[in-house]
Amino acid sequence: MPLMLKDLTHNHPLSAEIQVARLEMMLEVSRKLHATLELAPLLRFVVEEAVELTDTEVAAVLLLDKGSGELYLEAVSGELVRPLERRTIPFEGSLAGWIVRTGEFLVVDNLREDGRSFSEIDQLPWFEACSILGVPLKFKEKTLGVLEVYNKHHRAGFTGDDIRLLHTLAGQAAVAIQNARMFEQSDEVAKLAQELHSPVSSIIDFSQFMLANSNVNTENWRVGLESVNREAVYLVHMVNNFLDLSRLETGRVQLQKEKVDLHLLAQEVLECRQSQALQKNVTLSLKAKENLPLIQGDAKRLHQVMMSLVDNAIKYNRPGGSVNVTLSGNQLRVQVAVADTGVGIAPGDLELIFKKFYRVQENGTENGAGLGLAIAKQIVEAHGGDIWVQSELGVGSRFTFSLPLNG
Ligand code: ADP
Numbered sequence: 001m002p003l004m005l006k007d008l009t010h011n012h013p014l015s016a017e018i019q020v021a022r023l024e025m026m027l028e029v030s031r032k033l034h035a036t037l038e039l040a041p042l043l044r045f046v047v048e049e050a051v052e053l054t055d056t057e058v059a060a061v062l063l064l065d066k067g068s069g070e071l072y073l074e075a076v077s078g079e080l081v082r083p084l085e086r087r088t089i090p091f092e093g094s095l096a097g098w099i100v101r102t103g104e105f106l107v108v109d110n111l112r113e114d115g116r117s118f119s120e121i122d123q124l125p126w127f128e129a130c131s132i133l134g135v136p137l138k139f140k141e142k143t144l145g146v147l148e149v150y151n152k153h154h155r156a157g158f159t160g161d162d163i164r165l166l167h168t169l170a171g172q173a174a175v176a177i178q179n180a181r182m183f184e185q186s187d188e189v190a191k192l193a194q195e196l197h198s199p200v201s202s203i204i205d206f207s208q209f210m211l212a213n214s215n216v217n218t219e220n221w222r223v224g225l226e227s228v229n230r231e232a233v234y235l236v237h238m239v240n241n242f243l244d245l246s247r248l249e250t251g252r253v254q255l256q257k258e259k260v261d262l263h264l265l266a267q268e269v270l271e272c273r274q275s276q277a278l279q280k281n282v283t284l285s286l287k288a289k290e291n292l293p294l295i296q297g298d299a300k301r302l303h304q305v306m307m308s309l310v311d312n313a314i315k316y317n318r319p320g321g322s323v324n325v326t327l328s329g330n331q332l333r334v335q336v337a338v339a340d341t342g343v344g345i346a347p348g349d350l351e352l353i354f355k356k357f358y359r360v361q362e363n364g365t366e367n368g369a370g371l372g373l374a375i376a377k378q379i380v381e382a383h384g385g386d387i388w389v390q391s392e393l394g395v396g397s398r399f400t401f402s403l404p405l406n407g
Contacts, residue, residue, distance in 0.1 A: 025053075026168055033176040037183045043075035046147065046173045051077045053169060054162045056149040058127060061137070062089055062096040062120065063145035063177070066249065069381070071096055071145070073123055087123050094119040095134050096146040103143050105135040105167065109157045120148070127151070133158045135166045137174040142251065144174050191357050192242050195369050199231040199238075206231075234367065241371040245356060248378035255298040255382055262295060262302065262334055262403075263288045266325050269306045273314060281319040284310075288327040295334050296406045301379045305387075306336065308372040309399045313340035315368075316397070333385075337400040344393040353389065376401070 029049050036042040043061045050059035059077040064070070071089045091097030095118040099106055108114050109131045111121075121129045127150070134148040147170045152158055206224045210216065216224075247253050270284045277284050306325075313323040321341040328335050345353060345360060352358045356374040380387045380401045391397035 022165070026165075026172070029053075029169065030172045033172050034179065036176065037180050039177065039180040039184065040075070042173075042176055042180050044077075046169070046176075047075050047077040050147055050149050050166060050169060053165045054133065054149045054158070055153050056133075057151035057153065058124065058129075059147065059149045060120065060124065061145060061147055061173075062094075063137070064100060064143070071100065073120060074145070076124065089120045089123065093117075095132060096120055096148065099134050099136050099146045100143050103136050103138065105133070105163060107131075107133050107158050107163070121150075124150075130155070131158065133162060133166060135163070135170045137170050137177065139174040139178045144177055147173065188356065192238075195238060195357075196235060199235045202231045203228050203235075238369045238371070241369060241375060245371055245375050245378065248375065248382065253301075253382070255301060257296050257298055259294045260297045260299045260302060261292075262336060263292050263327055265299065265303050266306060266327060266336065269303060269310050270325065272307070273310050276311075277314050277323065280314055280317060281321075282314050282317045283322045284314075284325075285322065286325045286327075289329060292327055292329050292334060293331070293405055295383075295403050297383050297403060298379075302383070302403075305376045305379050305401065306338070308376045309338040309401075312372065313338050313342065313397070313399070316340065317342035321396075331405070333402050333404050335400060335402040337398055339396060339398040341396040344395050345389065345391040345397055346393055350389055350391060354387070 032045060033042065036045060043063075046061055047059040051057065060073060061075045062071050063074045065072055071091060071094065073087045073089055089096055091100070095106055095108075108116070111117075111129055111131060118132070121132075129150045131152055132148060132150050134146050136143045137145045137147055147166060149162075149166060152162070206228045210221060210224045244253075266286055266288070270286055274284065310323060310325070317323065317340050323341075324337075324339045326337045326339070328337075349358075349360045353360065354373050354377045355370075357370045358374075359368060359370040377387050380403065383403050385401055385403035387399070387401040389397060389399045
């Protein structure tokens with residue numbers, strides 16, 4: 001998308017008094033931003049401050065959704081617009097998409113002359129957009145979204161000063177958004193605590209029973225100890241998964257990239273799960289395109305993804321069913337599909353199963369915390385890939401991930 005960036009060198013320097021007043025104002029804004037820990041009110045505050053600071057008609061915040069990778073219109077200034085908030089904005093054809101991709105700001109002073117239209121403006125139909133200034137919301141090196149202001153009052157053009165102010169506001173807002181998200185995550189910790197409650201209670205009950213009945217026979221001792229052991233292993237597994245996911249989500253995992261042969265990885269995973277499949281009377285098979293290209297990736301992490309998908313395909317299968325792993329690829333990507341003949345997933349659940357802690361109620365007899373697919377998605381996306389699912393209830397599911405050769 002070609003840009004019309006203004007020549008900002010002709011702006012007059014501001015007097016010292018104005019600069020101090022601005023600084024004081026920004027400090028006040030910053031104080032308020034950091035005092036707001038809930039995302040929705042925080043974003044409203046950001047858009048209201050943005051119109052104030054830049055003397056514009058409307059402001060909007062668009063945020064990238066980590067789960068879906070899509071851009072959402074999250075907040076718009078003014079009273080009229082609340083019911084219209086949180087809409088998806090396509091990357092292609094939106095100013096915000098361009099800003100997120102490049103990490104740069106963008107100014108268009110006269111939209112009508114410019115002739116381009118941007119898809120976020122189509123979502124704000126109650127005013128006529130004449131000019132736009134958009135800046136990225138960056139936290140460290142990561143672009144979280146975009147802050148946009150529309151229509152400088154008195155039909156004036158945007159100045160270098162507007163851009164600097166909006167940049168400063170966006171910088172502060174991004175830190176506050178990240179904080180608010182962390183705060184919201186404490187809800188997830190509550191969910192984890194809930195999940196941990198059941199195995200911990202079992203461990204306590206069994207161990208208390210055994211301590212209180214010192215004369216129980218050896219067989220009962222063994223059964224009791226096995227249960228304690230099983231629950232404790234499950235506990236550690238769940239806590240580790242939770243920690244792993246939060247590290248992946250916050251970008252604290254460094255991928256150890258090397259040339260990876262996915263065909264070999266798939267063979268290892270299937271060998272490893274052979275006895276588990278036998279126990280459930282499920283057959284495993286593997287089909288791979290010849291001379292599948294190697295990819296640049298983290299072998300251990302990709303092994304973890306395949307293991308998760310194969311584990312689920314066995315776990316949610318039926319006796320006598322099968323799991324087929326297929327690898328295909330071209331000069332750009334390699335694709336891995338894990339198909340099963342199991343219980344399937346209802347259409348309404350398909351979008352949700354990649355979310356953490358989400359478990360399909362009807363499949364609930366199986367042990368699990370609902371973290372495996374969320375972790376798999378994070379790993380695949382950290383490689384620049386995609387993961388998706390197709391499924392039919394009662395027929396089976398096919399989970400596919402696709403990775404670029406040089407992700
Ligand atoms: P877990 O299996 O630990 O609950 P996952 O994140 O791996 O967590 O999966 C989330 C949910 O998606 C599962 O609880 C299950 O209901 C559903 N699911 C995953 N894989 C399959 C599959 N192959 N067939 C049917 N349902 C599945």
